[in-house]
Amino acid sequence: MLVGRRDFLRLTASAGAGTAIGGLVGLGVTLAPAMARAQELRIKDAKTTPSICPFCSVGCATLIHTVDGKIVNIEGDPRSPHNEGTLCPKGAAIYQLHMNPNRATKVLHRKPGASDWEVVELEWAMDRVAELTKKTRDETFIEKLPNGKLVNMTPAIFALGGATLDNEFNHVCQKFWRGLGVVAIENQARI
Numbered sequence: 001m002l003v004g005r006r007d008f009l010r011l012t013a014s015a016g017a018g019t020a021i022g023g024l025v026g027l028g029v030t031l032a033p034a035m036a037r038a039q040e041l042r043i044k045d046a047k048t049t050p051s052i053c054p055f056c057s058v059g060c061a062t063l064i065h066t067v068d069g070k071i072v073n074i075e076g077d078p079r080s081p082h083n084e085g086t087l088c089p090k091g092a093a094i095y096q097l098h099m100n101p102n103r104a105t106k107v108l109h110r111k112p113g114a115s116d117w118e119v120v121e122l123e124w125a126m127d128r129v130a131e132l133t134k135k136t137r138d139e140t141f142i143e144k145l146p147n148g149k150l151v152n153m154t155p156a157i158f159a160l161g162g163a164t165l166d167n168e169f170n171h172v173c174q175k176f177w178r179g180l181g182v183v184a185i186e187n188q189a190r191i
């Protein structure tokens with residue numbers, strides 16, 4: 001269907017009609033070919049790598065499209081028997097995990113009492129975390145309760161996983177924390 005400039009402006013200006021796209025669809029205009037064409041152009045010549053959404057245990061299958069090693073698109077994998085190409089709103093936003101100007105790419109450290117953050121080396125930060133974890137565990141470790149029950153735990157460390165850690169990494173994390181005697185273990189994905 002042909003839509004004149006006057007029709008387009010009228011539809012765009014009509015608050016009750018919603019968006020211009022909604023108005024065009026209301027006039028019977030099908031956007032499917034244009035959208036398919038735009039999608040085809042975006043992933044044309046892209047390398048496709050199958051992957052899995054990290055956000056929850058459903059584990060929806062995804063396809064990651066890259067051009068010259070840079071991610072240009074992520075979408076549901078239609079071959080997957082359980083998500084059949086679909087992704088929930090969280091999964092549909094995975095692209096923004098990778099391509100996001102707000103993503104922190106450096107380690108920041110704020111010294112005790114300081115008001116400003118400073119950039120530090122990852123190696124230094126990992127050594128510092130290990131040092132403080134060992135110190136805290138050594139100082140607070142409880143081998144037995146007053147009634148003699150063996151517990152081998154520390155109540156002084158709390159482990160909080162992130163929603164973007166996948167199932168396997170979360171499994172390894174909780175094994176590690178439990179091995180240290182940490183009993184307060186939670187994951188942000190459930191909050």
Ligand code: SF4
Nearest residue numbers: 053055056060088091
């Ligand atoms: S797309 Fe949604 S339902 Fe599927 S794994 Fe990701 S978060 Fe879970």
